[in-house]
Amino acid sequence: MIQLRSVTKKYKNNKYALKNVNLDIQPGEFVFVVGKSGAGKSTLMKLLYREELPSSGTVIIGGINIANLPNDKVPSLRRCMGIVFQDYKLLQNQSVYDNIAYVIRTMGISSKEINARVTGALKVVGLLDKMKAKPTELSGGEQQRVSIARAIVNGPPLLIADEPTGNLDPKNSLEIMQILDQINQKGITVIISTHDKSMVDYFRKRVITLDSGEVIRDVQAGTYA
Ligand SMILES: Nc1ncnc2c1ncn2[C@@H]1O[C@H](COP(=O)(O)OP(=O)(O)O)[C@@H](O)[C@H]1O
Ligand SMILES: [Mg+2]
Incomplete structure (x- = not known):
C-alpha cells in the first residue's frame, strides 16, 4: 500500500529531517x-498526506507517486486517508455531529445517508450520546474520539495519527489506542507516531524507530526500545 524509496527531506535550514528512508507498509x-x-516522525506523516514533498526519493501510495500528483488531485488523495492530530483540530463553534458531517456533506449524498454515516462513526468511538455537544464541553479524550470519528466517516483504507495521545493522560491514551486498534481490526491500515513508550510496549505491534531522520530499527510485535 505504501512504499518509501530513498526518501530524504530537508527543510530550508538544510538540515536533514529524514535521511534515506526506505519503508514498505502493507494493507x-x-x-x-x-x-x-x-x-522526523511528523515529517514522515506529512509526506504521507502530502503536506510536504520529499527533497528526493519517492513516496508511493496505492501505486501512485504522490509527488507527481497535481495539486488539484490532492483532495482526492486525502479522501483515501483519515488524519488525526495531537491537538484534535475541531471546529470549536460547531457541534460534534457537524464536525464529522462536514467531511461528507460535499459528496452529494442524501442527509439520511450522511446521518447514517456520522452515527456509525460516532458508534465506533462510543460518543453517540455527545453528538449535540460542542468540543468545549468535552474532555480531551472525548475530543480526540470526535477527531477519530471525523477521520473514518469517509471509510478510508488508511488512517494516519500524529501523536494522537500527546495531550492525554494514560487512561485516555489507552482508550484512544484501543479504538485505533479496533479500527485496524476492521481492515484499515493504521500508522501512529508516538513517543509514548507504555502504549507501544502494551500493544506489541510493528515498531519503526526514527533517530535524526533515519530508520534505525523496524521490528514486528516489538517494544519501544
Ligand atoms: N517546517 C519546518 N521548517 C524547518 N525545520 C523543520 C520544519 N519542520 C520540522 N523541522 C525540523 O525537522 C526535524 C524533524 O522534525 P519533526 O518531523 O517535527 O520531528 P518529530 O515529529 O519526531 O518531533 C527537526 O529537526 C525539526 O526542527
Ligand atoms: Mg512531531
Whole structure:
C-alpha cells in the first residue's frame, strides 16, 4: 500500500529531517513510528498526506507517486486517508455531529445517508450520546474520539495519527489506542507516531524507530526500545 524509496527531506535550514528512508507498509498493518522529539516522525506523516514533498526519493501510495500528483488531485488523495492530530483540530463553534458531517456533506449524498454515516462513526468511538455537544464541553479524550470519528466517516483504507495521545493522560491514551486498534481490526491500515513508550510496549505491534531522520530499527510485535 505504501512504499518509501530513498526518501530524504530537508527543510530550508538544510538540515536533514529524514535521511534515506526506505519503508514498505502493507494493507491492514498497524504500525507505530517512534523516536525522540525532532526525530522526523511528523515529517514522515506529512509526506504521507502530502503536506510536504520529499527533497528526493519517492513516496508511493496505492501505486501512485504522490509527488507527481497535481495539486488539484490532492483532495482526492486525502479522501483515501483519515488524519488525526495531537491537538484534535475541531471546529470549536460547531457541534460534534457537524464536525464529522462536514467531511461528507460535499459528496452529494442524501442527509439520511450522511446521518447514517456520522452515527456509525460516532458508534465506533462510543460518543453517540455527545453528538449535540460542542468540543468545549468535552474532555480531551472525548475530543480526540470526535477527531477519530471525523477521520473514518469517509471509510478510508488508511488512517494516519500524529501523536494522537500527546495531550492525554494514560487512561485516555489507552482508550484512544484501543479504538485505533479496533479500527485496524476492521481492515484499515493504521500508522501512529508516538513517543509514548507504555502504549507501544502494551500493544506489541510493528515498531519503526526514527533517530535524526533515519530508520534505525523496524521490528514486528516489538517494544519501544
Ligand atoms: N517546517 C519546518 N521548517 C524547518 N525545520 C523543520 C520544519 N519542520 C520540522 N523541522 C525540523 O525537522 C526535524 C524533524 O522534525 P519533526 O518531523 O517535527 O520531528 P518529530 O515529529 O519526531 O518531533 C527537526 O529537526 C525539526 O526542527
Ligand atoms: Mg512531531
